[in-house]
Amino acid sequence: MSANVTIVIPARFASQRYPGKPLAELTGCTGEAKSLIRRSWEAAQRVSGVSRVLVATDSPEIVEASTAFGAEVIDTSSSCRNGTERCAEVLEGLSEEPDLVVNLQGDAPLTPAWFVEGLIEAMLADPDLAVATPVVRVGRDLHAKLEADERKGIVGGTFAVATAAGRAHYFSKRMIPHFDIGRIDGDQLPLFLHIGLYAYRPAALRAYAAAQPSELEQLEGLEQLRFLDLGMPIRIVEVASPDWEIWELNNPSDIPHIEKALQIMGVE
Incomplete structure (x- = not known):
């Protein structure tokens, strides 16, 4: 079954934990360094079966860097509090509404x-x-590393x-x-590690954007908790682990892991 699927990569320069991280350089298997956003x-x-890939940001630095490597960029407002709100803003500016919007966060390369x-298949x-x-x-092995990091804060x-x-009970850091x-x-x-990736129907994005941030969302710093507080269930899709460890870039210390x-991926 074919569908109009748009991937949105929300990215902001002023990350509280790691300012400027979308432009942090990561070296691939050939020794070439490329920015996180790239x-x-x-x-x-x-990804197969995708109609469009967009970078969504309010940062002139990210706009410039993304345009330079050929990305289609949507300039969004600085009032977006998280990636889901940024995806919702992008949705309202599209001339043709997609069937699904995929949020692939800019710190999960x-x-x-x-x-x-797998998400697209489940939604369809x-x-x-x-x-x-x-x-x-x-x-x-990954549990031991995560436990060691947690002990260090x-x-x-x-x-x-x-x-x-x-259906999701809860998400936590x-x-x-x-x-x-x-x-x-x-x-x-x-123990299930959550991946920074979501698929939404447009109606869910609009409901999310119309609501205020929930208390749990703000305490945990996890945007998806707003859906749960709104009574909107989130489907958890277990996917096969790759041969490499999944690490998001949250701290400079994550760079060597990535x-x-x-x-291992053989990515240049």
């Missing part, structure tokens, strides 16, 4: 194409779904807990749920 755009270009394609298979987002199951990821039917790892056999743990993954 690598996120290139990740979006690898390691997102495999099949993550996005169930017209009643308003929002969907992917997770990967965490293995022991470093935010190493976002975690999701879902019902048996795949703390590792949830709590469990005793010593009582679990095998490598795969009951560059290692780019090596």
Whole structure:
């Protein structure tokens, strides 16, 4: 089933945790350094079944850098409080409304194409779904690294807990749920790392933009919690883990992890 799918890459220069991070350079497998925003755009270009890829920003620096490498850029207002609001603003400015809007956040350049394609497939298979987002199951090695970061006060990821039917209970920057790892056999743990990626129907974006930020959204710093507080369920889609570790660029210390993954991916 074909559909009009638009990927929006929201990006802002004035990140509180890492100012200017969309222009931070990451070295690929050939030794070439490219900006974070360019690598996120290139990740979006690898997704099949997409009609359009847009960079959405209020930053002249990001507009200039993105235009230079050939991206289509939409200038959005500085009043957008997060990427979902920026996607909603982009939606209102499009001459043709897409069937789905995919938010591939500008700090997640390691997102495999099949993550996005899995979300699109899930949304098209169930017209009643308003929002969907992917997770990967965490293995022991990644758990140890995330736990070490947490002890240092470093935010190493976002975690999701879902019902048996795949609807989100909650998202947190703390590792949830709590469990005793010593009582679990095998490598795969009951811990799901949330990926910075969403698929929305236009109506869901409009409802989100019309609402005020919720208390939990502001406390956790997680935009998706507004949907849950509005009573709009989020479908959690478990996707197959790639051969590389998924790291978002939240802190300068994340750069070596991302560059290692780019090596494994064979991305120039």
